[in-house]
Amino acid sequence: MDTPPNDDLEASHFDTTISLKNLNWPVVGAILLIHLGACLAPFYFSWEGLICLVLLYCFTGCIGITLCYHRMVTHRGFRLNPVAKWIAHLAGALALQGKPLYWAMSHRVHHARSDQPGDPHSPRDGKWWAHLLWLIPNRGTQSYQVLAAKYIPDLIQDRCCVFFDKTYLFWTILLGAALFGFGGLTCFLWGFCLRVTLVWHMTWLINSATHIWGYRNYPTTDQSRNLWWVAWITFGEGWHNNHHAQPAAAYHGHRWWEIDATGWVISTCRILKLATKLKRPNHHRNKKKGLKGNFSPSHGTSSKGLTSPMGTSVHQSAKIH
Secondary structure, three states: OOOOOOOOHHHHHOOOOOOHHHEOHHHHHHHHHHHHHHHHHHHHOOHHHHHHHHHHHHHHHHHHHHHHHHHHHHOOOOEEOHHHHHHHHHHHHHOOOOOHHHHHHHHHHHHHEOOOOOOOOOHHHOHHHHHOHHHOEOOOHHHHHHHHHHHOOOHHHOHHHHHHHHOHHHHHHHHHHHHHHHHHHHHHHHHHHHHHHHHHHHHHHHHHHHHOOOEOOOOOOOOOOEOHHHHHHOOOOOEHHHHHHOOOOOOOOOOOOOOOHHHHHHHHHHHOOOEEOOOOOOOOOOOOOOOOOOOOOOEOOOOOOOEOOOOOEOOHHHHOO
16 A cells, blocks of 8 residues: 555554554453353354344444444434434444444544545555454544544434444443343343454454455446345345445345345335335446446545535535534
8 A cells, every 4th residue: 555645644543563662452352252151152052142133233233333324423324303313323332343423433534535545444555454454453533533524524413323432342331231130141242242253353343354345336436346145144235336325325225136135124114104215226337337436526635625424525424513
């Protein structure tokens, strides 16, 4: 990857250097302990534990991460009514993938700098960096505040986002205690440790695998790909080239056979009048490519004139509430 300029805040904040001095040890410890619990889960099998895993995998993976954190909060592909919005945010917090504001900020940076210097998790910095290692360095608080003001000015004024940002760990501790109280160690290992691990890797595969393998419907300026098997286990997120071509679209499956389970949930919410202001993909045909997308820029070296993941300029996004 190209060497970033010295004044590049995105590249500085998401520096790819790893050493013992700059590791975020609480994050490293949590990842190791939860993976250890996931490895122990098969030795403590129960049907109650398996049911907890399946239900919470769908709730936190589909509703929490793909629908809430990703398509609604980060890309503003649709809106939910207040009750559904708070439930979706709860699901996102229980996925244990970080606070909603930082999650959204880093993902908007990813779209602004996709596979370029400053991308938080590009495979060009290494497959394992993109999949996992980008999470463990200790990032600066001051640089985060500057990036938050630049990339998520709309979200730092969102009462729901701010509430779950401040109470993020409380909900995880509460769920862990509830699972242990309900079904003992087996439900904790299956419904918490193994489920969190699976949802983690579900998301991490989007950052790594879908920028390495697969096919492309759109000639985007990054290396995003559509990967069918990732789409199947991530509720439709694996149609990643489609998403990078039209990031604000609420639906990621752009061909009839590109199954998008999260899109089905969003459609159900629309029918039930829980979701409004859906942004749909552009399905116009193109003789050479088969599909025609809204080819907004996916990376750049400054915010001037840059199209954000919300479909507006970065400067305009501050005016959206």
